[in-house]
Amino acid sequence: MRISRTPATLRGRLALLALATTAVWVAVLTAVFNIELGARLRHQADDLVRTRATAVAATMDAQPDGQIVEHEPADDTALDVGIWIYQGTTAIQRPNAPNVLQDRADQLAGTGESSTDTSEPHAFRLYALPIMAGDRQAGTVVASVGLDAYRYTARSVLAGSIGLGALLLTGVYLVTRAVVGRALRPVDEMSNRAARWSEHGTAQRFGTDSHLAELAGLAGNLNQLLDRQAAILRHEQQLTAELSHELRTPLARITAETDWLAARPRDPDDQRTSHEAIATAAARMQQICETLLSEARTRNHQVAGRSAVADVARALSERSSQEHPEAPSVTVIGDGATAGVSAALMERILVPLLDNARRYAAGRITVECEREPGRVLVTVVDDGCGVPESVGEAVFEAGRRAHPGDGHDGAGLGLPLARRLARSAGGDIILAPSLEGARFVVSLPAG
Template sequence: MRPSTGRIRPHRLPTRLRSLRPRTLRGRLALIALVSIAVWVAVLTAVFQGLLTAQLNSQTDELLRTRATAAAATVRPSADGRLTIDEPADDSALDVGVWIYQDDQALERPTASRALQNTADRLAGGPAGFSRSTGPDPARLYVLPVLAGDRRVGAVVAAVGPDPGEPTAELALTAAAALAALMLAAVYLVTRAVVGGALRPVAAMSAQAAAWSAADTTRRFGTARRPAELSALAGNLDELLDRLAAVLRHEQQLTAELSHELRTPLARITAETDWLLARPRDAAEQQAAHRAIAESSARMREICETLLSQARDGIGAGGGTGEAPGRCLLAPLLATLAERSAQEFPHAPPVRVHGGDAQVVAGVSAPIVERILAPLLDNARRYARTSVTMECAGRPGSVTVVVSDDGPGIPEGVGEAVFEPGRRADPGDGHDGAGLGLALARRLARAAGGDLTLGRPSAGAGGCFELSLPTG
């Protein structure tokens, strides 16, 4: 035998009982209502039966007392203690279930079973009051002493049996049980119908939301007049559809933009390779072709890193950070990027986060914002002299992140052309780079519903980029 582990196993309902449990919410609510009403009906029936029984017993006791008093009125005690019975003209009513005793000797006895006779004999010498006999011939009895002055000389015993109130009580109990059964059946059916009717709009809204999420994520329930509960449900479903639409829109737009970005470098690599294989080239031509292939490969690598980052971090699904899909707090994200920059680039100018509301929320997931800011920070660290600054602020309908540095800034005459793929402001400045980061950052920002533009540095010099994103 296996030794006992001392663990208490969780209680489980038997399989038969689990199979009887309703599977629908409507059935469960109806069953709960049925059980609750059944308990109350049982309590009320018990109370009613108790009150009815008490009332019937009271009536029976009054009948016994009346009979005993009427019988005692026919008994005259003499001076020597003997009892004389005055027979009325019609004593048939008094002879039914009435015993008259002188001391312990019965002067009159009605027709009754031996057991009931013995019970009356036993009670005749006892105190006044009511009692009940049990056995094959049950009855309710009442003892009324007969007094001569202050001395007890006899007794009158009246009996009624079987209890006349029992048939009435049994009939009332049967009627109450039948009425309770009918009421419980009606309650169950009505509850199922009412709950089903109440849940029908919920089921319809759920089915409609499922259909919209699969076919048309632009449809909404809106603010049509509904009960308060359904209005709250409609609002929650609309919010869920909004977030689903945002996730799908971000994913579709981002995938389209990344696909478009991959076509250009891949076409350039193909063209340069075909050009090299077409005929022998001199060293300068080969070096130029190799440089073009390397630049296109670097651009493809950066694009693929962004795509893999989406797949790994779940962009559009909260990024695994606990944020709601397509939303993030900007201030903590900027602080994280500044700390990471200090760790990965200890010799580069430090990145500082200035001001900003800690509760500013962007309607874009954190990995997307990070991928947009990464090229801006790389560019700022590359050209900054002493520091790089990031600031975030909330505006009506949007949020803004400004990345600036104290470097030489964008050369005059370049302007928006700095965002063109492969365009560098000064190719001979001695810094690495293929001119792809800013272009990809702008495409990502626009794919997320925002934009990336040139800003105006606060100090009047240096590079400054302004990222606007939809609010969360």
């Protein structure tokens, strides 16, 4: 099993990123600082050894015959430490020094101005300064300085830099985790609150006033998401309620007819009548399901397609005449109007309006189709009792009926569903003023 070494939390990842970034900078700065310090220490050692050699050479005179004459200063103790004086290649003065250092000083005699280093355990820097007699070198002064103190200083500073860098990185990591954790605490609180709200279906929302700009934006987006989810939930609950409410009547009819048939033997005519009633109720259930599910599928999408409004209205008129021969006939006026919705959706919009008109019309139902710039108007008019002024637009509310005691079946879902279907297609349905009966106007995008 593969184990990921990347922290699982945002706080850990941000702290690790800050640690890595700081580590790179600390490493670069430490390297630059120690390189610069080493160069400064080497330059300081060079200056010291040159100064000592120059001071000793100032006390020497070269005679024309090549002899070196030394003029002793008042205090030459400091000058004699680590100083070699050569006449030609012969040492006329040697300090007490290891053999390795003696040999290296002898190699510098007579070579002109030069310098060299010895390795540990006797780390020294030697510098040779020629003593000139005219245009020729009569002797050489070799000065030395120990490098152990300089190297110790450089190593100590390097160790201190590494230790300080480690402490700095530890502090950066801990502080970053604490700061990021504190900064993300409101996000954790928002997440916990959202989890609690999702369990109980609460209508609470996040406040945006007391948060920083970024968190306020997040809270606003979460509020919009919760509002959309709540709207979807309400719609689903409404759809379920509408289905159960509307299906209750045909289901009750089917149950009653089935119980009536099973109660005792019936003659063929009674059985045929019951079977027709059951078939009618089942067809009604199918129609209700198709209408409700069509609305659910199209509520968030612009419905594509085209349909001839007059043709759909005539087809529905013929079907209504066959199913309800006792009802008033439907007159369709107008041709050539093409709506920008499919014929199936057009039918689902008109069926509740025609059913409503069939229930209340006294003797006349008219469907008027006309085209306007960018839209199509379909007006369904009947000469019935109309919609009372006390009801008005409330007739489009689910479960609301203009005349609940009229003896007709229905649950008051047809008109609300027709309006939602029209609005899902980019149109609308309104109740228009009418001197007689009811007048509903459907507006849809032109095809």
